[in-house]
Amino acid sequence: MSEEICDVIVIGGGGSGLTAALYTSRANLKTFLFEKLIAGGQIAVTNEVENYPGFPELITGPEIAMRMEEQAKKYGTQIVYDEVKSLKKDGAIFEVASSSKVYKSKAIILACGASFRMLGVPREKELTGRGVSYCATCDGAFFKGKELIVIGGGDSALQEGIFLTRFATKVTVIHRRDKLRASPILQDRARQNPKIVFVWDTVVEKVIGEKKVEGVSLKNLKTNQTSDFKTDGVFIFVGHDPNSKFLNGFVELDEHGYVKTSEFLTTSVPGVFAAGEIRAGAVKQLVAACGEGCEAALAAQYYLENA
Numbered sequence: 374m375s376e377e378i379c380d381v382i383v384i385g386g387g388g389s390g391l392t393a394a395l396y397t398s399r400a401n402l403k404t405f406l407f408e409k410l411i412a413g414g415q416i417a418v419t420n421e422v423e424n425y426p427g428f429p430e431l432i433t434g435p436e437i438a439m440r441m442e443e444q445a446k447k448y449g450t451q452i453v454y455d456e457v458k459s460l461k462k463d464g465a466i467f468e469v470a471s472s473s474k475v476y477k478s479k480a481i482i483l484a485c486g487a488s489f490r491m492l493g494v495p496r497e498k499e500l501t502g503r504g505v506s507y508c509a510t511c512d513g514a515f516f517k518g519k520e521l522i523v524i525g526g527g528d529s530a531l532q533e534g535i536f537l538t539r540f541a542t543k544v545t546v547i548h549r550r551d552k553l554r555a556s557p558i559l560q561d562r563a564r565q566n567p568k569i570v571f572v573w574d575t576v577v578e579k580v581i582g583e584k585k586v587e588g589v590s591l592k593n594l595k596t597n598q599t600s601d602f603k604t605d606g607v608f609i610f611v612g613h614d615p616n617s618k619f620l621n622g623f624v625e626l627d628e629h630g631y632v633k634t635s636e637f638l639t640t641s642v643p644g645v646f647a648a649g650e651i652r653a654g655a656v657k658q659l660v661a662a663c664g665e666g667c668e669a670a671l672a673a674q675y676y677l678e679n680a
């Protein structure tokens with residue numbers, strides 16, 4: 374499609390992007406969706422989703438992702454499994470450069486989400502995949518009968534920590550404060566789980582191990598005392614960073630790198646919209662991401678009809 378200009382390019386195939394593409398495709402707008410890995414975004418690596426309305430019996434993240442992808446494709450979305458490297462506007466037309474070629478469109482929906490944040494401590498990088506993990510759904514089963522630590526005090530740390538107790542004999546949650554950020558329902562569940570133990574006011578200073586994880590060095594922030602802690606695996610859930618580096622000044626971002634939008638999900642560039650976790654102020658829940666995907670699609674449709 375070197376010279377073909379499509380109506381909408383959606384960047385990102387998580388809940389917000391897939392919903393946006395479903396809406397624009399169903400509105401008969403020629404839609405391309407770019408996804409660099411697998412469709413689904415963060416839900417593709419979430420084991421069970423309990424708070425997406427309509428599935429009281431529980432549904433897994435990968436299953437929702439697969440169904441959303443199928444639904445968008447059913448109405449004509451063309452999914453391009455490639456990474457977007459940069460964006461440019463030439464008159465009223467956007468040029469989206471991927472690793473392999475340049476695609477053109479009349480409107481853009483940024484739905485590129487956020488990626489897990491690394492701790493940034495020594496040996497973390499080298500031991501990733503050798504006991505350090507950011508995905509319980511992907512790696513939990515490798516730790517049957519082992520003792521694990523989880524770092525973080527938010528919803529991800531507790532939800533994934535609880536999931537890990539299916540395999541591990543013990544899960545120690547290490548949190549830098551003495552108060553959890555996670556929602557009360559997950560806090561209650563974690564506290565009632567006999568395999569979960571909490572270590573408060575403590576940070577990991579380095580991961581220990583040559584070929585695989587053998588432990589971590591800890592520091593208590595209240596007493597400044599340091600100690601080594603033996604463990605077979607380190608699961609890190611300390612939040613996310615926006616996937617906005619490729620935008621490189623193309624649209625206005627906030628001080629944390631999230632895309633600034635109006636209440637109609639327009640950005641600083643006419644014809645560019647943003648939805649889901651990439652957006653400053655997003656609530657970071659699947660149902661909200663999908664809602665924003667819908668809103669951004671309707672705003673793009675309005676823009677194209679009135680351009």
Ligand code: NAP
Pocket residue numbers: 424492524525526527528529530532548549550553554576610611612613656657658
């Ligand atoms: P989060 O809410 O930002 O929590 C990150 C946690 O990591 C916090 O407890 C934070 O400590 C800690 N942390 C951050 N940097 C750290 C560092 N350098 N060293 C040690 N600890 C560090 O991230 P999240 O848990 O991934 O959740 C992200 C969003 O997704 C949230 O809005 C959450 O509600 C949502 N989510 C929802 C569900 C669900 O509804 N079931 C599941 C997963 C995620 P402090 O508390 O001290 O800041």
